[in-house]
Structure formats: C-alpha cells, structure tokens
Amino acid sequence: MIHLDSLERRYRGNLINSLGGFKSICLVGTKNTLGNENLAIFSSLVHIGADPALCGLIVRPSIPPRNTLANILESRSYTINHIHESMIDQAHQTSAKYEASISEFETTGLKSEYKEGIYAPFVKESIIKFACEFVQKIDIEINGTSFIIGKIIDIIVPNEIIENDGFINIDKAGTITATGLDAYYTTSKIKRLSYAKPNSIAKLIS
Numbered sequence: 780m781i782h783l784d785s786l787e788r789r790y791r792g793n794l795i796n797s798l799g800g801f802k803s804i805c806l807v808g809t810k811n812t813l814g815n816e817n818l819a820i821f822s823s824l825v826h827i828g829a830d831p832a833l834c835g836l837i838v839r840p841s842i843p844p845r846n847t848l849a850n851i852l853e854s855r856s857y858t859i860n861h862i863h864e865s866m867i868d869q870a871h872q873t874s875a876k877y878e879a880s881i882s883e884f885e886t887t888g889l890k891s892e893y894k895e896g897i898y899a900p901f902v903k904e905s906i907i908k909f910a911c912e913f914v915q916k917i918d919i920e921i922n923g924t925s926f927i928i929g930k931i932i933d934i935i936v937p938n939e940i941i942e943n944d945g946f947i948n949i950d951k952a953g954t955i956t957a958t959g960l961d962a963y964y965t966t967s968k969i970k971r972l973s974y975a976k977p978n979s980i981a982k983l984i985s
C-alpha cells in the first residue's frame with residue numbers, strides 16, 4: 780500500500796497525475812479581445828454529450844487566471860486541436876507560463892489558422908480540430924479548479940478517416956495520447972465492437 784500523506788510533493792504529483800491512465804491531450808487555441816493569440820496544452824478534455832455536442836476541460840487555479848481561461852471567458856470562443864508525434868515538443872512547450880502578450884504560436888513555431896465565423900485560432904498542423912463556444916463554468920470548491928463546458932460548433936476532420944457510421948479513426952490521423960504531465964504515446968486501434976446487449980455477445984465491427 781502507498782500512503783499518500785507521507786509522499787514527497789513532486790513524487791505524489793507524478794503518481795496521482797499518471798494514475799488515471801491515458802488522457803485525451805489537445806492544444807487549446809484562444810484569442811483575447813486585444814487580438815493576442817494563445818495556445819496551451821491540456822490533458823483534461825472530456826466528452827460530455829453528443830446532442831447537444833458538449834465537451835469539458837478542467838482549468839487549474841491561478842492568480843491571475845490562466846490566459847486560456849481568461850480568453851475563453853472574454854471571447855467565448857476556443858478551438859481544440861489534436862496533437863501528432865511531430866508536434867510533441869512544441870505542444871509541450873506551450874505549458875510554459877508565458878505572458879498574455881506573448882503568443883505560443885510565435886514561441887513554438889506552430890502556425891495559427893482561421894476559419895470563417897470562428898474567433899479563436901486553430902492549429903494549422905493539427906489534422907483533427909474543432910471549435911467550441913463557451914457555455915458554462917463550474918467552480919470546483921475543493922481544489923479551486925474550474926470545469927469549462929463548451930458547445931462544439933464546427934469540426935474539421937479529413938473524410939478518409941471517418942467510417943460510414945460516423946466513427947473517426949483518430950489513430951489514422953496519428954493523434955497521440957498522454958499520461959501525467961510529461962509522457963506522450965502513439966496510439967493504434969485494437970478493435971471496434973458492436974453495442975453490448977445483455978442477451979447477445981458484442982460482435983467485431985472492424
């Protein structure tokens with residue numbers, strides 16, 4: 780048994796941060812109302828629902844608030860961009876605490892791109908990306924984090940990786956996954972199984 784209370788702080792952080800398994804890792808693109816672009820890596824992206832299409836992000840406490848959170852609250856617009864193997868170093872570097880006036884696009888060399896009707900910048904290098912409109916912020920009292928809920932309003936995914944039933948083969952785009960705050964992994968699909976029912980065994984789809 781590992782007793783959490785006796786652990787050294789950094790060791791405990793690494794242990795707990797990697798305990799929950801592989802995470803959806805993404806780059807969140809935002810822009811404040813002065814026009815300053817921002818890009819930050821997040822591993823807390825969660826699916827909330829498909830209709831309406833909603834996703835969530837956990838933002839850690841900080842004074843002043845993280846640029847990503849401040850920009851989302853200010854502009855209500857943000858983009859979620861998948862990370863590929865060739866982008867790992869640049870994506871990781873976006874976690875450095877840059878001033879609001881410094882664009883992580885400029886410091887890392889990742890390119891911003893804009894789509895009509897979407898205020899926030901996308902990451903050009905990302906193969907799969909989507910735009911969100913801020914819907915709700917839920918403050919989690921126990922540790923000062925905030926849960927940010929966004930409505931998915933636009934999606935960019937190459938047609939060739941979408942199966943006939945709408946399933947996206949994200950491994951074909953080379954999307955990576957992560958654990959903790961510093962370990963990155965490639966992905967490959969093992970299998971897809973049909974909807975599980977109590978009276979029959981799920982079958983192989985692909």
Ligand SMILES: Cc1cc2nc3c(=O)[nH]c(=O)nc-3n(C[C@H](O)[C@H](O)[C@H](O)COP(=O)(O)O)c2cc1C
Pocket residue numbers: 817818819820821822823824837838839844845846847848871873874875876877957959960961962
């Ligand atoms: C792999 C990884 C995952 C991260 N995930 C999150 C996260 O889910 N939530 C969060 O608040 N910060 C997360 N961070 C830290 C942010 O990237 C970091 O605080 C960054 O400076 C925020 O930038 P901003 O001030 O431009 O918003 C993560 C860092 C790394 C390296």
